[in-house]
Amino acid sequence: MIRLTALLTLLSTTAMAGEIWVTNEKDDTISVISTETLEVVRTYETGERPRGIIFSKDYSRVYICASDSNAVQVMDPNSGEILHELPSGDDPEQFVLHPNDRHLYIANEDDAITTVVDTETRKVIAQIDVGVEPEGMAVSPDGRIAITTSETTNMAHWIDTETQELFANTLVDSRPRHAEFVKDGTEMWVSSEIGGTLTVFDVATQGEKAKIEFEVQGVHPDRVQPVGFEFTAGDTHAYVALGPSNHVAVVNADTYEVEDYILVGRRVWHMDFNADRSLLFTTNGVSGDVTVIDVAKRTAIKSIKVGRFPWGAAFRPTGS
Amino acid sequence: MGNSSFRHLVLAACASLALAAPAMAETVLRIGYLRVAQPLPPTLSNLDPIPDKNGLAGAETGLADNLTTGKFLGQTYEMTRVDVAEGDDPLAAARDLLAASPYLVLDAAASDLLAIADLPEAAGAMLFNTSAGDLDLRDTACRANLFHTLASDAMRTDALAQVLVKRRWDDLVMITGTHPADISYAQAMRRSLTKFGLSLEAEKEWAFDADMRRTASQEVPLFTQDFGDYDALIIADEVHDFGRYVLYNTWEARPVVGSEGLTAVGWSPVIEQWGAAQLQSRFEEQHQREMTAQDYAAWAALRTLGEALTRTNATDPETLRAYILSDAFELAGFKGRPLTYRDWNGQLRQPIAVAHPRALVAQAPLDGFLHQINELDSLGLDRPESKCEAFQ
Numbered sequence: 220m221i222r223l224t225a226l227l228t229l230l231s232t233t234a235m236a237g238e239i240w241v242t243n244e245k246d247d248t249i250s251v252i253s254t255e256t257l258e259v260v261r262t263y264e265t266g267e268r269p270r271g272i273i274f275s276k277d278y279s280r281v282y283i284c285a286s287d288s289n290a291v292q293v294m295d296p297n298s299g300e301i302l303h304e305l306p307s308g309d310d311p312e313q314f315v316l317h318p319n320d321r322h323l324y325i326a327n328e329d330d331a332i333t334t335v336v337d338t339e340t341r342k343v344i345a346q347i348d349v350g351v352e353p354e355g356m357a358v359s360p361d362g363r364i365a366i367t368t369s370e371t372t373n374m375a376h377w378i379d380t381e382t383q384e385l386f387a388n389t390l391v392d393s394r395p396r397h398a399e400f401v402k403d404g405t406e407m408w409v410s411s412e413i414g415g416t417l418t419v420f421d422v423a424t425q426g427e428k429a430k431i432e433f434e435v436q437g438v439h440p441d442r443v444q445p446v447g448f449e450f451t452a453g454d455t456h457a458y459v460a461l462g463p464s465n466h467v468a469v470v471n472a473d474t475y476e477v478e479d480y481i482l483v484g485r486r487v488w489h490m491d492f493n494a495d496r497s498l499l500f501t502t503n504g505v506s507g508d509v510t511v512i513d514v515a516k517r518t519a520i521k522s523i524k525v526g527r528f529p530w531g532a533a534f535r536p537t538g539s
Numbered sequence: 540m541g542n543s544s545f546r547h548l549v550l551a552a553c554a555s556l557a558l559a560a561p562a563m564a565e566t567v568l569r570i571g572y573l574r575v576a577q578p579l580p581p582t583l584s585n586l587d588p589i590p591d592k593n594g595l596a597g598a599e600t601g602l603a604d605n606l607t608t609g610k611f612l613g614q615t616y617e618m619t620r621v622d623v624a625e626g627d628d629p630l631a632a633a634r635d636l637l638a639a640s641p642y643l644v645l646d647a648a649a650s651d652l653l654a655i656a657d658l659p660e661a662a663g664a665m666l667f668n669t670s671a672g673d674l675d676l677r678d679t680a681c682r683a684n685l686f687h688t689l690a691s692d693a694m695r696t697d698a699l700a701q702v703l704v705k706r707r708w709d710d711l712v713m714i715t716g717t718h719p720a721d722i723s724y725a726q727a728m729r730r731s732l733t734k735f736g737l738s739l740e741a742e743k744e745w746a747f748d749a750d751m752r753r754t755a756s757q758e759v760p761l762f763t764q765d766f767g768d769y770d771a772l773i774i775a776d777e778v779h780d781f782g783r784y785v786l787y788n789t790w791e792a793r794p795v796v797g798s799e800g801l802t803a804v805g806w807s808p809v810i811e812q813w814g815a816a817q818l819q820s821r822f823e824e825q826h827q828r829e830m831t832a833q834d835y836a837a838w839a840a841l842r843t844l845g846e847a848l849t850r851t852n853a854t855d856p857e858t859l860r861a862y863i864l865s866d867a868f869e870l871a872g873f874k875g876r877p878l879t880y881r882d883w884n885g886q887l888r889q890p891i892a893v894a895h896p897r898a899l900v901a902q903a904p905l906d907g908f909l910h911q912i913n914e915l916d917s918l919g920l921d922r923p924e925s926k927c928e929a930f931q
Contacts, residue, residue, distance in 0.1 A: 310820075329820055331607055351607045352817055370814065371842075371871065372608035373849065388611040390849065393871040394814070413871040439914060441876040463875065 235494035237536045240281065240296075241502055241509055242269035243526025249283070249299075250509075250525035252500065254493040254534075257511055257521050263299035266292050271313040271356075272531040275338075276320040281533070282338070284311040284325070291323065291336065296535060306343050308334035313397075313531075315356040315365065317380065324365045324378070326353035333367045333376070335383055345383035349376045355409065357398035359422065368395035368409055375409050375418075377425060387425045391418045396446045397489075401454045401472065410445040412462060417445055419475065429475040436480075438464040447489035451514060452496045458512070460487040460501060467501055467510075469517055479517045483510035491532040502529035565615050568848050570841065571636030572598050572620040573655075575629040575647035580718055582780040583755060590834075594646045594669055595620065596826040597834030600818075601841025603825065605848075614848055618841075634660050641665060641856040644840045646833070649673040649680075656682040665856050665863075667840035669833060674727060677884045677920050681927035686863075686885040688843065689836035690805040692724055694919035696731035698803040698891035698903030699796060701917070704735050705905050708770035708794070712741045714763075714785065715775040724798065725775035739773075741766055745781050755781055759788035766790070773797040800895060803903065806835030807894045813875040839872055839887060843880075846870055864930075875902070876915070884927040888915040 238260070239252040247269060251261040266285025273282050274296070282305075283292045290304040291311055307314075308327035311334075315324050322344070325334045333353055335345040350372025357366040358380070365378040368391070375398060377387040392414020399408050406428065407420040417431040433443045444462035450472065451458070457470040463486050469479040484503025487510070492499050499512040502525075509529060511521040572595060579589070590596070598618065605616045621636060623629045629647060633655040636643055641664040645652055649671040656666055666685045668676060672692035676685065703711065711732065715725040725742075732738055743766075747758065763772070763785070772789060774797040776782035782799035794800060808819065808829035818838075822830040830838075847859040847868065862868055869877035874890040881888055893901040904914040916922070 328817055329824070350611065351604050351821075352814070369608075370817075371604055372611065373846075373871075374608070374611060376611070385611075393869050393877060413869060413877045415877075441913075441915075 235536050236538060237494045237534055239491055239493070239500040239509070240272055240274075240533045240535060241500075241525050241529045242272045242283065242531040244268055244270055244504070244528040244530040246526030246528070248526045250529070252509060252523055252525070254498060254500075257523060259523060259525060261299065262526070263294070265294075265301075266290060266304075270530045271311065272533045273314060273316050273323075274533055274535050275316065278535050280338075281535070282314065282316070282323060284314055284531075286310050286312055286328070291325065293338070303341070305336050305338060305341055306334075307336060308332055308343070308346065313354055313356045315358045317358050317365070318360065318362040322380075324356055324358060324367070326356050326367055328352050328354060331369070333365075333378065347376075347378055347383055347385065349385070350374050350388075355396055355398040357400050357407065359400045359404040359407075361404055364400075364404075364422070366398045366400075366407060366409075368398050370394045370396065370412075373411075373414075375407070375420070389420065389425055389427070392416045397448060399448065399450065401450055401457075408448065408457065410448055410459065412444040412446055415440060415443050415445065417448070417457075417459065417470070431470055431475050431477065433459075433461060433464075433468055433477060435461065435464045435466050435468075438466070446487075449490050449492060449499070451492075458490060458499055458514075460490060462486055462488070463505075465503075467499075467512065481512055481517055481519055483512070483519055484508045484522060488529070489531050491534045493534060494536055500532055502532050504528045504530065565613050566848070566852060566854060568614070568616050568642070568844060568854050569640035570602075570616060570618045570642045570644060570844060571640050572618055572644045572837075573623065573629070573633055573636055573647065574621070575623045575632075575645075575651045576625045577648050578625060580778045580780070582778060584779075584783060587779060590828055590831055592826070593831055594833040594837045596822070596828075597830065597836065597838035598644055598669075598841050600822050600825055600834075601838040601845065604838075605841060605845030608845060608849060612849060612852070614852070616841075616845065616848075630654060630658060633658060637661055637664055642844055643667065644669055644837055646670045646837070649676055652676065652685060653680060653682065656685045663856055665844075665860055667837075667843070669836035669840055672727075673723065674730075674920070677886050677925060677927060679926045681884045681925075681929050683885075683929040686840075686843075686880065686887070688839040688887045689833065690889060690891055691886060691919045692727035693730060694886075694889075694891055695803040695805070696724070696727040697734065697918045698893055699728075699801070700731040700735040700737060701903050701905045701908050702801070702803075702893050702901050703732075703737060703771065703796070705901075705907070706771075709737055710768070710770040711737060711739050711773060712743075712766045712769045713739050713773040713775060713797070714743050714745050714782075716745050716778065716780055716782075718778045718780070720777035721775045721798075724777045728773060728775060728797065740769060745776070747781070755784035756788050759785050760790050763788075764790040769793060771796050774799045801893060801900060802895070803891050803893045805832035805889065805891065806830060807832070807892050807899070809894050809897060809899050810873070810892055812899070813873050815873040818873045839870065839878070839889075842870055842872070843887075881916070881920075881922070881925075883922045883930050884920060884925045885930060886919060888913065890915065891918055
């Protein structure tokens with residue numbers, strides 16, 4: 220308890236106050252966790268099967284993929300009230316907000332389509348044919364390129380956001396799940412769940428630059444399945460959720476070498492950091508909890524019980 | 540990134556796509572689908588619908604998946620379907636299909652599979668068994684050109700045996716039907732029980748004919764009375780004739796496993812984890828019914844060929860066969876692990892669902908059943924167990 224108090228004191232002096240919003244896929248709720256007290260402070264109801272979650276730039280709205288309601292819901296994060304729904308195409312799973320703070324790029328898992336929605340006019344402005352079971356979504360920091368990964372086609376599809384058309388399709392290992400642009404948009408990383416790898420692309424050429432493999436002691440390689448990942452401040456390290464191996468890997472983003480494995484809850488899926496990226500919150504689907512990782516020490520410090528099958532996580536500052 | 544360099548990037552990418560994508564230069568993989576009708580035995584219940592296009596529907600979903608992927612790579616797929624009625628010659632139909640393509644997906648009895656595999660026209664071809672669980676086909680009667688995407692009976696009974704061990708249901712009895720499929724399942728079950736250190740305390744044959752004056756549900760309590768005490772009752776009734784009437788009618792209140800009750804299957808509509816909900820909904824939307832284990836086997840055969848073409852861009856069977864049997868091949872099959880082929884008998888390695896009609900109970904291999912190379916090889920014929928020599 221003394222140690223916890225000391226930790227909390229430390230945190231409150233260094234970090235901006237904030238919350239981690241977690242979608243609970245099989246409870247149709249969002250659990251809101253305080254990044255200071257590390258406790259669930261509120262729970263909000265959502266549409267059916269909430270998965271992807273993302274805040275607008277000014278954090279005044281939160282977008283939620285309500286997959287089985289076939290809609291993106293727009294919530295007021297201060298009240299938890301659903302303001303309206305956006306047309307999203309069928310079965311929206313993951314999405315990404317364009318840097319213009321206006322266009323959502325949404326993966327429609329059942330339809331092999333990426334839908335682009337204007338959040339202001341609430342209209343679909345484009346639908347782009349992609350591979351089977353689109354899931355991972357990313358957009359470059361300059362907003363010019365959007366990525367959709369398709370799980371059964373095993374590709375990253377490169378979308379020109381000006382024309383809303385594909386300009387490249389690159390194969391990756393089996394079941395790509397998540398994509399991120401890093402290092403000022405010069406690199407694009409894709410995780411392959413069944414392939415067990417991360418592929419690093421050079422954005423200028425769309426060529427493969429590196430492939431990262433994982434090895435967790437005592438876990439069969441088949442069960443080491445990279446899914447969600449996020450980067451520490453300055454993009455120096457990637458924290459990679461390894462699904463049913465119940466570990467998060469720490470990857471050096473310069474050498475592409477795995478430096479550490481951290482034991483977390485069961486079937487770790489997605490994650491987000493607190494304001495200064497000193498703490499990482501991972502969603503653990505099967506154990507129904509969120510693991511808090513001390514980033515500097517690379518150790519798990521707490522498990523927080525949330526709803527059933529927590530899936531997405533997104534940070535929101537609440538002032539200092 | 541500057542504006543001009545971005546434009547350059549787009550142009551370069553368009554050029555590389557243009558090289559790969561024109562319709563004229565498309566790579567085409569042709570696949571034959573052959574169904575040889577098998578007689579259906581009579582059963583006590585008329586309630587079971589015979590699924591429309593059982594197997595073929597899965598192949599069609601796999602084909603659609605392949606086509607979507609292929610359009611980004613300048614690759615396409617064509618599937619030709621032939622049905623052989625009961626009594627007609629399956630070999631003539633197989634010869635016709637083999638003249639057009641070395642890739643055949645087969646829905647036929649074991650004897651027909653072997654006859655087709657042994658055709659001179661099938662030498663060097665790749666045939667996929669999606670319908671026969673017979674152990675022989677993966678053992679002494681294996682063929683180098685015959686792959687199996689359907690789980691063998693032994694894989695299913697091994698999966699169930701692992702659950703019995705885990706639950707400590709080790710005092711076991713079995714009722715077996717008289718159809719050849721029942722007898723073959725019972726043999727596989729006895730083999731699995733021995734493999735996992737279990738044994739049967741008693742066995743009875745369900746051979747009611749004209750002597751049965753009452754309904755099955757009235758016969759079952761008496762029929763099971765002399766089993767005495769036991770932990771679980773195994774039913775070998777693969778044609779689904781009498782087994783359904785045994786549940787909740789046994790003299791002792793005991794769980795029923797095997798062909799009814801708790802079953803071990805290659806696929807089930809109750810599988811939703813590992814992204815399976817997506818395959819289920821894609822299939823149901825396309826075919827307006829639930830996906831069966833045979834549909835799954837046919838889907839996996841199509842996806843195996845699709846994955847091999849995607850990765851090799853080759854259409855000749857030598858290259859695809861070598862790739863499919865290599866370490867590089869892996870199929871994402873919605874079972875939580877990559878699926879690969881056993882290079883000793885051509886069987887698709889896969890987890891097995893142990894389920895009742897409403898939920899998944901366990902997925903084999905269960906935790907604790909270790910293997911020196913791959914835990915999936917604790918199911919079915921492992922390399923030292925298989926007497927298959929055709930793959931060496």
